[in-house]
Amino acid sequence: MRKIVSSPGILLCATVLTQVAPPVSGALGAPSKAAHGVAKKPASASLQQDPEEIQVSAARTLAGGLMKRQHAPEATNSISATAIQQRGAASSPLQIAASLPGVNFGSSDAYGLSVRNNISVRGLDSTEMGWTIEGAPGVDQAYYWPYTETWADNENISDITLIAGTSRINDPVQTASGGELIESVRDPSRRRGAMVDYSYGSFRGQRVFARADSGEIGHSGIRLFASYARAAADNYTGPGRNTRDHVDFKAVREWRDSAKSSLFISYSDWDNARLAPFTLAGWEASNTAGDNFSQNTYASNYLPGKTTNYWKSYVYNRQNVLLSWQNEVALAENLRLHITPYFHWTQVDSPGQTTINRNAFYFGDQKVDPGLPSAVTPAMVHSNQTQFATGVNAYVQYDPTTTNHLIAGYWYDHWNMEQVGGYTPLDSDGNSPNAFGKYVLRAPNGAIYTGNHFQESSQINEFYVSDTQSLFQDRVKLTAGLKAMMYYLSGTNELPGAPYHYSSAITQPMPRVAMSWQVNRQVQLYVNGTTNTRPPVTLSTYPTSFNVTTGKVTSAGNPSARAEYSIGEEIGMRYHGMFDFDMALFNMNLTNRQLVALTYLNGAPVQQAISAGGETIRGVTAEVALKPFLGFSPYVNGQYLDARLDNNLAVGRDLLPTKGRTMVASPKFITTLGVNYTRGPFFANLTFKWVDSQYATFMNDQSMPAYKTVDLGLGYRLPNMGMLHKPSIRLNLANLSDVPYLSQVAVIQPNARMTKGIYGTTIAGNTPSYYVAAPFSAMVTVGAEF
Template structure:
């Protein structure tokens, strides 16, 4: 469909500060064609453009006067500018550090790349992965030193986070071909989004709307490590005069681990239905399903990594065992395969009640079934169910077994808000979000067979008592209810050149649960109420220059699965995690001063300051042999720094792009360890590299396109005492592509080659387990605090993937 066919021109929408005609448009898929999409009406609560919305062709729709709501999250302004750096930098207006990647840039990346791998090029994003194809759970992301559990995550207006660990698992949301926009708001979140973890920022993903034209897309990819991917999408086009259009897609991705045994697979399906009533109402239903199996890689200590790196054996000495020998093998790879099934549904509804009043209602549903297993040994003479010693009824006294971490969970909720323009220069948002979440988690055991197999890889046939109770060291049920009320008002002055926004969000959080094993308290609960005020001021100096400042507050509830339940060792019956219902939520107060210039080149810079209390980190640990996430309380922290982004308009086909961040973090408290205090006050926070930079260039000439990206990440501490760090690293990625002429029904055939880690650098990608101190330390009160060893995830080596595909 041609871009000019998609424009719905609405008279009277041109700002007095605009130097060229600007069209108001209800279309989010336009950003895939015109990467100059910009977020409308900068205010603290304005939502970024949804790049998947497409207007009906002008000739097929009767004319209706569009509402004059300038804060409309669905409204996009499109100018005649050409895309900057292949869609890596969009023009922004919101008075907060906001960065986006358009569909154009996403389409040029590797077809199998995960959304987090794509977002790694955004300013201030610290990301590492053990896999080039988005199939590994061995990846971590942080922004301004705050990890993924301290960020809000939304997909199509619904929360995307797994509320057990606050981990996003964005790989299960949508396929790359269906993603129209990825937006990062660093340090805060939009006030009208359903997030409960956004003390460190928010990542927003939008899915393209179905096309008005019937057709589809197919592509096939093949690459290193027997990497393969197929993708197909069908589009109904406009179905008669109903205003309905539908798209559905399926993909399968698979690859071997780059070292050690195991093959990883991911089956994924997306479905989206859109119904429009001219300009007055729109509803869209998005459903996705994923079935993900990951043969995980073992983490490495720094010493083991250095030794393996010198040996040059592709780290094979530190991987899980590829064959099983009864009585000898204690780390068989099949006992560590992570499985995840995931369903996500979002039903977005937007109704214009009048020219000045609009209603948004988004019900959603999220379901997942997870198993994160490991290998252990059952000793019939010393086997515990909670704190009670039992006889599991095995024929041998020592039996190898798979220990599970099964999680069955679901979340339902609705987010509803109104947007109201009482005057031409005043814009109000008021809304309410409700969420109910429930989980049942158990750590049951299944004995391994003579060949290392398990009766059931999802833990269905675990050992049970005569009355049917699961023999385990951990078994609990939790449910939470989140209520959030929010209101925000933006007032414009001097012809809207100056805008001031005042907002308030209040979270009411309640969690309750039961321990289903003998020992600890049967019932536990936690509750808090947290108001979160915010303020922003922006000044549009002229068409090219904007200055803004803001002061925001955000909170994050304690991680449910690793904070409140009580768990036990199955071999000793001792407590491995004492439930802490008194844990307080993390609270963040942040300030920013920013400047944006959009002229001969585009430049965006933000200076930021943030103070955290009850700072909580998440790190890898092993619970009875199963790898799970552990919550760490780190007290207070101060974060300061500056982020800058720059890009030029295309010059002879070349579009250079660069961003950088300087980060200074300080631990504000001494850390409590073993009844003493570790002298950590004034130390640098873990996983917080002082410097990061991305430099890239896009090239487009006729049917040919290419992109080159360089990333540098400084060293980062892995202990609170700053006595061990993960080394700095540099990587280079390259992409090449060519648009072929039409071939029969294939209207836009394309071939592209994506090369990751072009120089094949061996490096550690991220910190797996954070520790207090890597060397023995004497506490402030004289206690000898023993050393503990951090571990790290391996990086993905050089990989290449070729993709051939076309629209039809």
């Protein structure tokens, strides 16, 4: 592939290829220019979209879009819109990203409608990765979970890119100790049009999607699109139906080659009737019984005084608004400004079921009378959060010479959240008067009776700078960069007996270096050293919570908790010739390793932070795509991972002998094999994935079994029919072999068996739990453009 680069300032990448694709940039700020010098400025140049990679106007799709040609000096993998649009219409972005090298994905749902979606990369989970959508942070700052299902619909996603082990220096991420996932949204079409598709599948799964593009409005240079989607499906076992309503909107204004502005807004309203996690013994028993795991799910019917796990008490609701306003301006031929203000609002209710004992009920550490007529009253316990984040990320790109590229920027973020529990008694049918806890039990002064009620706010001030020097006609690029994060959190606790005010301040410099060598047109070598950090999870680290039955502290706030910090090195090679090949050898050392697991606080499922000390991670990741032959495009990737604990784990006043043991949720081997077929109007894709067993305890005394899955997609593009353009029909089959398997660890435990600690204490074992994957599912999608 030959690239053409303009004079310093405005850059253009041109090639005689077929598939339009968004830019993919390097994490270290290294621009990618032509390997053989700088060409003259073309007559029509487009503004550079990203500081670390020239804009791609066309790029070759490898293996049907499962692989892209990369140039950044770190392990970077992407999925194009071509591959995304061939997956199931209701698939979540994380389900789609599961085919990327080294991604360990787990879910309890076939259609992306469950909040139990999670990925880990190189043994580091979702809370240890950075997440960006259209230049804005996408992470929920209370939990550090991304909830990518609330960002954008699949038909509007133009690219999903994963950077393993580090992040782009210019991206607004605070949790990227383990890597970064970047999602881009298509620009509105330059021509007026519309698109509609409808899907129907297993478990009464349905989805409808509609989008309208305005085209250019008059001669204003403005164009926009708006879309709406509704998805719904029953749980594959037990009671409950899940729904998701989603709206996307994007407007773009361009001023020829001098500036571009784009506004992206999305809204989601998501209800998930959650499935209960299984113990290993419970899963094995249900698997043997062949009862579709129905015996361990939440109860379908409510019997007063008997049912303690009624499914309606566990329906999760999340409402979300995301706004990103990206602006790019050429201030001079060699100077460009990028500025992105953003806004993120979220409202959540994560409820559960409990029982209120009138004679043993506490508000904080004070015993109170809840004022209920019965001595024992079943109730729904709420866990409500309302949060918003505002911020701006701004940077300049300056090219002092034709071989030097400088980035300097600043990111500011302000986040605020109120978390409050609450109790609403259940009626004789098991119903609660309000899903968001409006009618919760209150004290005479109006205070909400709860075991946790606090407000938190944080501020992030981050400065970053990166400089890249090109040598030997751009064959060699040397990059040095520095990020400096200043993080401050403060909160107040409304519960009697809890510290009223708490705060934490973290300052962390993060240097990085990289070198890449374009050996020839086919071979690229690179090496890098990066550092990243992640502050402690706010919701489960800083506030103090109480047990409402005993008045005792269940979670003591820890304002002195230190941030997780990672130091990583990579050596990589890329070859693009007779076949396409990427490989990266990696080494990473973490201090203050923090994991997040599910636990229950007064009956409501919440996240719990676990501090695991230091960790060493080593391994190799590779992917290979062969050239298309008779319409077939084979693809394979794999990862070998060795993740070891560097310290003994503190449990109570003793230590478990965990040093040298394998880290939890870190499978040694992951392999994905796929083949894409495109011939005339037909297209198909087959994907096989195998994930090795993974430990669920730090003592390595219980593990989740290895599993394998096979997914198949078939499609046909029909000829245009009158007003219908590009009509198509496709069938997506997931878990084709219909083999039951556990997909991820839900509750991590220190040890499953009774163990003697380093200092002689007998430490009781606790049973981990897991999420069961969905069985075979099928979904048919028909659609067309107008």
